[in-house]
Amino acid sequence: MKITPAAVGTDQAPAAKEAFYQTKRFRQNIPLFAMLIPGVLYYLIFRYAPMGGLVIAFKDYNFHDGIWSSPWVGWKYFEILFQSNVTLQIIWNTLNLSVLNLVFGFPAPIIIAIALNEVRKTWLKRWIQTVIYLPHFLSWVIVAGIVLTLFSIEGGTVNKLLGQWGGEPVPFLYRADSWIAIFIGSGMWKEMGFSAIIYLAALSSIDPSLYESAGMDGAGKLRQIWHITLPGIRPTIILLLILGVGRLMEVGFDQVYNLQNPTVLEKAEVISTYVYKVGLQQAQFSLTTAMGLFESFVGLVLVLSANALARKFDQGLF
Amino acid sequence: MFGQTFTSRMKFALALGLSAVMAAGVVGCSQAETGTKGKSERKATITVSNYDRGNIPAAEGTVEENRWTKWINERSPVTVKFVPVARAEAVRKLNVMFASGSAPDIVNDYDTGFRNSLYQQKQLLPLDDYLQYAPEYQKLLEKYPQLRKVGTKPDGKLYEIGKINEPHLQSVAFIRMDWLKKLNLEVPRTTDELLDVLRAFVEQDPDGNGKKDTYGTNMSYTSGGMIDSMFGSYGWKLSDDDKIVRTWDNTLESLKFKKTLFEEGLIDKDYLADKNGAKAKQDYLNGKIGVFLPPAITNWFENTVTDIQTLRKVVPEAEIAPMEQPKSPMGQFVHHVVNPVQMTTVINAAAKDPKAAMEYINFIIKPENALILKKGIEGEHWRKGEDGFPKVIDPEKNAKELDWAMDYSMFYSIPENPLLISTTAFDVSDPDQKAGLEMLNKADEFLLNPEAQYPALSHYEHMPSLPSELVVINTNIDKEIQDIYAKGIIGGAQYTAEQAIADAKAAWEKGGGKQIEEFMNTWYKENKEIAFLGKDILELVRSQH
Incomplete structure (x- = not known):
């Protein structure tokens, strides 16, 4: 029993290898392969080829010698990176903001999706869904403007209300803790509605008969959510969590660049904004490439370990 | 089977051959074209960076295309394409352009550190051999040796074009x-x-x-x-x-x-x-x-x-x-104070036609051209006052049509042209302008303390x-x-x-x-x-x- 499928496999494999492009299966699928080509080219040209440029992290890059002929300097820029207070602080800030983003931002769309799923009136559900995913389409420049009108010291809506209740104005945007809260909050406000869509899709694939039988067995709403809904969307949650962990070292440039101001830079300067300000403004291409490479490397390690962890629970992505 | 493969290979080879011939044909044609271009009287084309301060009214056009770029291109010995560079992002933008090999031929930027980094990275063209194409600037160098001193880099060659500024405060x-x-x-x-x-x-x-x-x-x-x-x-x-x-x-x-x-x-x-x-x-x-x-x-x-x-x-x-x-x-x-001897302009080492670039600079700093680029057209933007100096006819019209165009002549030495000096711009018969001139004079006096x-x-x-x-x-x-x-x-x-x-x-x-x-x-x-x-x-x- 066990031998037969293996034997069949070995019989077929060399035949297939001989001339796969001549088989009927290949010829039938030529249109599909053709459609694959642009995608492959996209990744080769825009994702893989630029990685060659990473060598400048180990070189003293200058315009004249170009990427390939600039002199090698080994680990010099990584040494600078890990000896300087500023760069260490920036790496730490990046990690700090993205962990907070993950902790608060990740569960939000799940909760929203489950809550929306329980709404019985279709028109209400549709309406709420539209309203909460609308902010996704606003640019960060606009959101930063909204944040400023809400939280500035003079003329900010929140401080005006505080003033009416007799409170002193609070410099929300200029204190590290409140700035971080605003940063995380604005990110959640903007993206949670849109991210909920994928969970809603997963929820619709759960067999309604499960709820019916659970209801007959006397399970309340919360029980049903805990034992049917959550396990039903578990693969989706884990998939998105692994992807989310992979992005842990990235803080979206647009968001942080538009929201930050000099007083909170100590906590708000992240790798992407530093690369922009120092790498491009001051032409420190090699130093900032080293930083970007480090960022990607940590990201890779995190994805692999998150996946390894998930595989232990039979939910691995690859 | 064999026959089939063979014929398809033949087709393939044929197609390859054909396309190669066609490509050669195209190259041949374009060579012929450039050949004739060179012979005819067509102007050389250069690219020039220009600050984009976001202050050009929409009706006037853009940094690349407006009444002054048209004016320049109608008269200048070379055809100029302007490359807008957002003022606040200038160094970043130019750095990216240099890194990607798409930097303009003439680079205008006030940032000394940036121009030095370009020199250190061998991106600048030494100008000594090309000065002959800009006799106006040669004259200026003779008159103000400081210009040569400041524009010369450690290897002893002249790299930067600059200007003499009026001795006023940078701000008050x-x-x-x-x-x-x-x-x-x-x-x-x-x-x-x-x-x-x-x-x-x-x-x-x-x-x-x-x-x-x-x-x-x-x-x-x-x-x-x-x-x-x-x-x-x-x-x-x-x-x-x-x-x-x-x-x-x-x-x-x-x-x-x-x-x-x-x-x-x-x-x-x-x-x-x-x-x-x-x-x-x-x-x-x-x-x-x-x-x-x-x-x-x-x-x-x-x-x-x-x-x-x-x-x-x-x-x-x-x-x-x-x-x-x-x-x-x-x-x-x-x-x-405003930097009395200020460097503003360098030429990209990769510029294809440095001669044309220098001819362009020479064209802009001719006093009669600089006068128009700074003050506008006589009778339209200014008229001669009783003292013989240009006076603004309608400040509002100038704000709309002219005031944003100063960067096209940013390497021009204003003190060289008596018609352009700040103090002569004020029409003392107008009480507002008389007061304005008095303010400028008073501000200058602060320097003398x-x-x-x-x-x-x-x-x-x-x-x-x-x-x-x-x-x-x-x-x-x-x-x-x-x-x-x-x-x-x-x-x-x-x-x-x-x-x-x-x-x-x-x-x-x-x-x-x-x-x-x-x-x-x-x-x-x-x-x-x-x-x-x-x-x-x-x-x-x-x-x-």
Whole structure:
């Protein structure tokens, strides 16, 4: 029993290898392969080829010698990176903001999706869904403007209300803790509605008969959510969590660049904004490439370990 | 099977061959075309960077295409394509263009450090062999040897095109005299008096609308530098024993002053959100700011005539006067001055036609062409006044059609053309313009105060450029220190200015600032005789008045 499928496999494999492009299966699928080509080219040209440029992290890059002929300097820029207070602080800030983003931002769309799923009136559900995913389409420049009108010291809506209740104005945007809260909050406000869509899709694939039988067995709403809904969307949650962990070292440039101001830079300067300000403004291409490479490397390690962890629970992505 | 493969291979080979022939044909054609182009009288084409300050009215077009680019291209011996570079992002944008090999042939930028980094990376073309194509600039070099001295790089070759500037202040404070009169106050002479005046401007409702909606002054964007210069807080200064030292004490006083401004609400508390100073300027023009510190004055006529006319549309009784820097606990300083010998322009080493580039520069700096690019067309934008000098016909029309076009001739030496000098632009038969000229003259007099020192070691464009390994250190510490200072201003009672300076000093020590101090002092020892320092600037500028 066990031998037969293996034997069949070995019989077929060399035949297939001989001339796969001549088989009927290949010829039938030529249109599909053709459609694959642009995608492959996209990744080769825009994702893989630029990685060659990473060598400048180990070189003293200058315009004249170009990427390939600039002199090698080994680990010099990584040494600078890990000896300087500023760069260490920036790496730490990046990690700090993205962990907070993950902790608060990740569960939000799940909760929203489950809550929306329980709404019985279709028109209400549709309406709420539209309203909460609308902010996704606003640019960060606009959101930063909204944040400023809400939280500035003079003329900010929140401080005006505080003033009416007799409170002193609070410099929300200029204190590290409140700035971080605003940063995380604005990110959640903007993206949670849109991210909920994928969970809603997963929820619709759960067999309604499960709820019916659970209801007959006397399970309340919360029980049903805990034992049917959550396990039903578990693969989706884990998939998105692994992807989310992979992005842990990235803080979206647009968001942080538009929201930050000099007083909170100590906590708000992240790798992407530093690369922009120092790498491009001051032409420190090699130093900032080293930083970007480090960022990607940590990201890779995190994805692999998150996946390894998930595989232990039979939910691995690859 | 074999036959099939064979024929398909044949087809393939044929197709390849065909396409190769076609490609060759195309190449052949294009070669023939360029061949004929060269022979005919077609102009060479060059690319030139130009600041995009976002101030061109939509009806006038863009940096690339407007009435002045058309004017230039109709008359210039070369065809010019302008490459817009957003002013605030100029260095970033140009760096990216150089890195990707798409930088323009002529690069116009005021940033000395940036141009030095281009030189160090061998991106600049030595100009000595091409000067013959720009006889106008050759003449200028003979007249002003300083231009050659400053434009020459360590390898002894000339790389930079520059200009002689008029000897005026880089910026000056404008104070609302009508507010002072109304509240029975005097023009402040010291920084303490200034604080008292600012407090009165905020608390005593000088605009008389019954609301507490006025600001004492502004310090968003680079206006904070005006406060630093009251205290001589610049980063570096010469000590009594003739060494270059940090200005910690000066910075402490300046920081205390700024902290007071912030804590007592004498400035807009959201000044950090005003990233380009536009909000402050708007507040000033709406009559809400008592002592306006302009980030920089590039056009005196605009600041002393046009702006005041705008302000008077809102507040008809507004009176403005320039204010001398108040004396601070650290001494009496002047304002920064415009760099008297300023480099602006370099040519890309990869430029295909350096001769055409130099011919273009020569075309722009011909006095008759510069006159049109700076003043507009006679009879349309200006007419000859009784004194024989050009006078603006309609400032509003010029604001719409002309004032944004100054960067096309940014390497032109204004003092070279008597028709262009700032002081002659004012039409003294017009009371507003007469007052404007008086303001300019009064501001110039501040420079002559023999007691006053220059507020910096030198003009920043004449500071030595750090070697690349120190640049990284400097960038990182400077960033850390600036963040600390910002916190020192806003941090309230828990984070005092003294604490901020102590932290900044510690960050300086820890980050390797000593290496930069050593470099500065070695440089000073070796270049003491030729360095162009604050006192030299003052001497030169005073001699021009």
